Amino acid sequence: MPTLRIEPPSDYLLRRDACSYGYFLLEPNHWDPPTSTFSTSIDLGTVATTVQVTQPGGKGTPLKVRTDSKLDAPSKKALRLSLARMLRLDEPAEVVRAFHKVDPRFRKSGRGRLMRSASFFEDVLKTVTSCNVTWPGTVNMNAKLCRVLGRETASGRHAFPLAETIAKARPATLRARCSVGYRDARIVELAKIFARDRVDAAWFESPSTPSQEKFDALLEWPGIGPYAAANILQLLGCYERLPLDTESVRHGRDVLGFTGTGEQIMQRVHRHFEPFGEHGFRSYWFELWAHYELRKGPSHTWIRDTTGKSFTAAQLKPVDLAKDLAAIRANMNRRNA
DNA sequence: GGTAGACCTGGACGC
DNA sequence: GCGTCCAGGTCTACC
Numbered sequence: 001m002p003t004l005r006i007e008p009p010s011d012y013l014l015r016r017d018a019c020s021y022g023y024f025l026l027e028p029n030h031w032d033p034p035t036s037t038f039s040t041s042i043d044l045g046t047v048a049t050t051v052q053v054t055q056p057g058g059k060g061t062p063l064k065v066r067t068d069s070k071l072d073a074p075s076k077k078a079l080r081l082s083l084a085r086m087l088r089l090d091e092p093a094e095v096v097r098a099f100h101k102v103d104p105r106f107r108k109s110g111r112g113r114l115m116r117s118a119s120f121f122e123d124v125l126k127t128v129t130s131c132n133v134t135w136p137g138t139v140n141m142n143a144k145l146c147r148v149l150g151r152e153t154a155s156g157r158h159a160f161p162l163a164e165t166i167a168k169a170r171p172a173t174l175r176a177r178c179s180v181g182y183r184d185a186r187i188v189e190l191a192k193i194f195a196r197d198r199v200d201a202a203w204f205e206s207p208s209t210p211s212q213e214k215f216d217a218l219l220e221w222p223g224i225g226p227y228a229a230a231n232i233l234q235l236l237g238c239y240e241r242l243p244l245d246t247e248s249v250r251h252g253r254d255v256l257g258f259t260g261t262g263e264q265i266m267q268r269v270h271r272h273f274e275p276f277g278e279h280g281f282r283s284y285w286f287e288l289w290a291h292y293e294l295r296k297g298p299s300h301t302w303i304r305d306t307t308g309k310s311f312t313a314a315q316l317k318p319v320d321l322a323k324d325l326a327a328i329r330a331n332m333n334r335r336n337a
Numbered sequence: 338g339g340t341a342g343a344c345c346t347g348g349a350c351g352c
Numbered sequence: 353g354c355g356t357c358c359a360g361g362t363c364t365a366c367c
Contacts, residue, residue, distance in 0.1 A: 132361040137346055181345035186362090225362045246360065 004065040006080065011093040014038060014055035014063065015300035017113040018087055020289070022135070023126055024115055024299075025308035026142040028150065028160050033301050040086070041150070042118050043159035044078045047071065048151035051079065053087075059110075063087075068155040082118040091237075102276055103283045111286045116235045120201045121194045122160045123235040128183060128190065128223045130231075136309050137179070144178040166191035186223035193221060204236055211238040239281035244269060251288055 008014075018024055018038045024031055028041040041050040050068045055061060063083075071079060084090050096112030106112060117123040129141040142160075149165050150158035166174075169191075171184035180187055193199060203209055204217075211233055218229035230243035242248070244266050252258040252265040256272060259265070269284075276283040293299055302308050 130360095132344085132359085133346065134348075134359065136348075137360085140347080175345090179346065182343090182362095183345085223362070227361060 001066045001068065002070050004067070004076065004080070006063040006065060006083065006089065008055075008060065008063055008087075008089050009091065009093045009096075010060045011096060011110060012055075012063075012087075012089065012113075013059040013110060014053065014087075016110060018053075018115050019299040019302070020111065021114045021116065021285070022130075023117060025302070025304050026126060026139060027146040028158060030304060031300065031302070033303060036300065038087075040118070041146075041153050041155075041157045041159040042079065042082050043151045043162050044071075044075045044082070045162075047075055048153045048159040049075075049079065050153040050155040050157045051083070053083065063089075068153055085116065086118045087115060088113040099279045099282050102279045106282075106286050111289070112282060114234070114282070114285060118160070120199070120204060120236075121163045121191075124190060124194075124221075124224075124232055125160075125166075125187060127228045127231050127235070128187060129180065131183075131223070131225075131228055139309055141178060141180050145174075145180075148173075148177045163191045163194035167195035183223060189222045207237065211240065214238065215241065234281045234285075240278045242270060242273060242281055242284055247288070248284075251291065255287075255291055 015036045019031055023029065024038070030039045031037070032039070036054065038053045039051060040053075041048060047069065049071065052066045054064050056064060065079075065083065067079070091113055096110070099112045100107040117126060125145070126138075126142065129145075130138045133141075145166075146158040146160055149161035149169060151161070151165075152158055166188060169188060171188050174180045174187055175184040204214055214236065215229050215233055218224050218232055219226070224232070227243050227245050230241045233241055234243060246262070248269050249262045249265045252269040252272075256269070258268045260268070273280045273284045289299065296302060296307050
């Protein structure tokens with residue numbers, strides 16, 4: 001099996017930094033807890049490949065990347081870029097340290113990087129498939145999109161489909177075979193926008209582009225509202241705006257102890273994270289993530305088809321939340337102390 | 338500008 | 353097994 005070696009940032013820990021956002025549980029991604037192996041399938045344009053990523057030496061040591069097929073030089077380069085994007089290998093240790101200065105609660109665990117997709121397009125679609133649906137629905141949609149439209153690799157797995165492929169699909173096909181429901185036409189329209197080169201990905205990815213301009217541009221796309229745009233912004237590395245949803249209201253009410261209407265709680269959650277400034281979303285997300293881990297164990301132990309299908313608070317019964325509330329609050333207080 | 342209702346799927350629940 | 357209800361963010365029509 002062909003192997004690549006990638007030098008990560010000095011503080012990089014695969015099992016922590018790959019299992020840091022829900023997308024690690026969505027196809028085409030897979031985390032294998034017993035072997036601490038992250039695998040995914042990526043369509044590189046000329047070929048699709050399934051890769052297995054491990055870090056045998058532990059924190060800061062090289063990543064070992066095995067591919068299921070021999071790649072030529074341009075494909076290897078494309079693969080390295082995709083993995084760097086996905087695993088946030090382009091985010092140096094200093095950036096994470098800057099976050100820990102603002103929010104020392106996560107210095108000990110070292111949390112700071114949020115994994116994302118191999119491409120901007122996949123991030124946008126994953127966001128759309130997470131809107132107005134419960135988590136199992138998102139899992140299902142992504143699995144079917146890969147299986148129905150994604151290119152097959154030598155190992156028999158499927159990559160996330162390219163924009164060009166979805167752009168050619170009929171909305172009715174997506175609805176019938178991928179269970180995307182009313183999102184069908186919006187997803188095809190989004191794919192057409194990307195496929196016809198109407199997206200300047202470099203402009204969106206650039207830290208020098210004002211995030212407000214990115215936000216406004218995203219709102220112009222079909223299926224992208226304020227929540228989705230804010231979520232895509234954090235996936236682009238702009239953390240000052242919080243994509244708050246019903247999950248945030250639950251967190252505000254059940255963990256932070258806020259009271260009032262959903263709207264009032266959401267505003268209080270916004271204010272709560274304002275002091276973290278440009279790192280606001282990291283603070284918010286890792287606080288939420290810590291809550292999940294308190295209930296379900298460390299994220300690197302989650303199994304996609306069991307724990308991974310039920311990890312959001314929406315899946316937790318009120319009686320369970322009440323039972324654990326004291327422990328959760330005590331944990332947060334310890335961190336705040 | 339603000340608001341109500343439709344959109345669709347899958348899980349929970351009652352029978 | 354079947355029917356009903358509900359959760360979830362965006363879009364559109366209407367006031």
